[in-house]
Amino acid sequence: MQLPLLAHIMKFSDLNLCAEIVSKLPAKLSVATDIQRLAIPEVLAGKDLLALAQTGSGKTYAYGLPLLHTIINDNTHSGEICALVLVPTRELALQVGEALKLVSASMGITVLYGGVDKAEQLKQLEQNPLQRKPQLVVATPGRLLDFLRQQQLSLSSVKQLVLDEADRLIEMGFWPDVESILEFMPANRQTLLFSATLAPELNDKALKLLNNPKKIAAQALNSVVSDINESLYLVNKGDKARALTALIKQHQWSQVLVFINGRDDADKLAKRLVKAGINAAALHGDKEHLQRQQTLEAFKACELQVLVTTDLLSRGIHIDALPVVINLDLPSSAPVYVHRIGRTARAGDNGIAISLVCHGEADSLKAIKLLTGRDLKLEALDGFEVTDKPSSGESKRAPRDKKANRRSQNKRSAKEFAAKRTKFPTK
Template identity: 75%
Template sequence: MKFSELNLCTEILSNLPNNLFAATEIQKLAIPAVLAGKDLLALAQTGSGKTYAFGLPMVQTLINNNHCEIEGLVIVPTRELAQQVATTISLLSSCIAVTVLCGGIDKTAQISALQQAQSLNKPQLVVATPGRLLDLLQQQSLSLSAVKQLVLDEADRLMDMGFWPDVERILSFVPLSRQTLLFSATLAAELNDKAVNLLRQPVKVSAQAVNSVVSDIKESLYLVNKGDKARALIALVLANQWSQVLVFINAKDDADKLTKRLVKAGINASALHGDKEHQQREQTLSDFKAGELQVLVTTDLLSRGIHIDALPVVINLELPTSAPVYVHRIGRTARAGANGIAISLVCHGESDSLAAIEALTQRKFKLEALTGFEVTDKPSSGASKRAPRDKKANRRSQNKRSAKDFVSKKPSFSRK
């Protein structure tokens, strides 16, 4: 289906990228429902065009209303995604003012941006992360009383990252009569329950099977020793000479340590995580998108909706502890119909995480051997390595009156 068949206005159609002709499945399903004013629960894989699925009809509604208040609100989990969504939407029409509100940026500057947007006398749309938006609302720095359309983008990640309490507080500042659109790549039972209470007789659309992975991704899972993972990653990068690789790791400190090892091995690499300064994060991501970095090591900061053109390879140095995150991580490759490779380096200690991913995606993975990396670690027996507790000793310790009672007395010696 062509975009011209979706009842979108001429201005929006003329501002679409030249390489876009036909709507994706989620866009074909979502856009008519949004234009009809329906609440929406949309399930779509990462890279399927979700931003246009809600952005195009939102912009059209804002243009038609032609008010200069904040009537559109998009809530996303990270500042990188907030900036990406805002940039995409702002290009669709010169008739609207788009403002980004997120952490890591001076609040005074963001308040000034809001005031400047209001002075333009254009319909306003705000793209925000939950923490900063709630902060500004509590300071009465903005009003959401005129919001008519609310989007929760990457809703499963908003919940998984612990933002849902903030989202619920934000909703108390938004009119109940709003139109609510919830977009997610996965739909766990908890999120489904929240959606039932949040949405009013929603249209439910799905561009794929629930919790599925893009079919254009070739997945490989290798069983390796925990201590061999960094060496295995270096060997894979050097052997395959991929143009770009996005590597996911769970801890910020480990991201920096791994990056140092990659650089020492002669690989052009950098790290990106939440402890980096905002400007540094923007520059690193910009360098990677421009192809100036071969390997980017990141925490789950970049698993949430970030688009990188033609990214060929994603590698999980560690499996995520949350199963839906696996779907988001590998969804950074094979976007917009392209092919991609997703590799996971798995050790015996990650068996529970692997089982959770298999249960969510309803697939059974085969762990392969990686040439040159013999597995010597043994699976955990599940038995505790700690010696049985001496309950009597515990009771004796509890009867001590102070810390002095635990200090051994020096032996005394008599002179003869």
């Protein structure tokens, strides 16, 4: 599917948003990004939307500002939930909720996610500090569906639905929950899908949810931000941790976000970095919510130099001026690579993305090249000679002698039978 690609400079004051919202935007956000300029008029016009936008392009305000505008100007609602935003992770739910609260002091916004006390969230739903029920809810699918099934929440008044990081909702297995949630809300609604990549599976599912959607793109399909300086180094699999330590010590970056595929591996790597004198910590889904929140806040505040994480933070999480992202492991899913390195070079800043690649990741690298349409060449890393050999694809085990195997089996069977006769003699 070919989406229109446009570029133009426009101020938020030119996008027909109500003055109350524009006046509360941070001072540095006077000019809309491409996705904001393209999406806001379409959302205000009431159209369903399929929007492609890179991470860090400002898509939260691209859908969030017109949602708030619609709620402010809608005199027909009765204090019930008018808009719902579904996101894949609790960290993204918190970030989206906080961003929208900054420009919406006149209305109630509630954020729902798993891993915390349900009773406290239920209290927020029943009555917020403004003595009004929330009109906009940001939620992860699992926790929201839990509230719906227990009839502790109603979506009967929802007029606008946003699926943020829609492809990630599919990858993480949330789509059945999304489909169940849809049964609790009116069919006659405006639906907005935002994603950084557009896989065929998402395209098929999206078309079933959307009604004659407007399709927009702020960049080419599955592309990488041009302000990212990418380097891919070929190293031995067993040298990756040592190479990472050497790079961090050599460059003395103020902040480094390291992606690794396994949760246990994340903990082990963080401990190894700390032992090497590097201020590091691990963050993944097995950590308690409070610990995850404190670790992420410490990293954002530059109190922590290196954060080792799984793909928990590959989507949507904004870290101001993050200079470096390093893939210790290439992801098995090519779109995840785009999201991972998109954590740097956000909002026009420059960034560095480094991947440490071993021969065993050849298929993953090939898939990433195919998706992004770029020739990502592997370089040598000084001080780390590659001694591992590429796999030939052939088994190292010698061919089995099937006849010999049968003879051995026959001998074993005869011995076992004789042993049984000795143990249980016949009369």
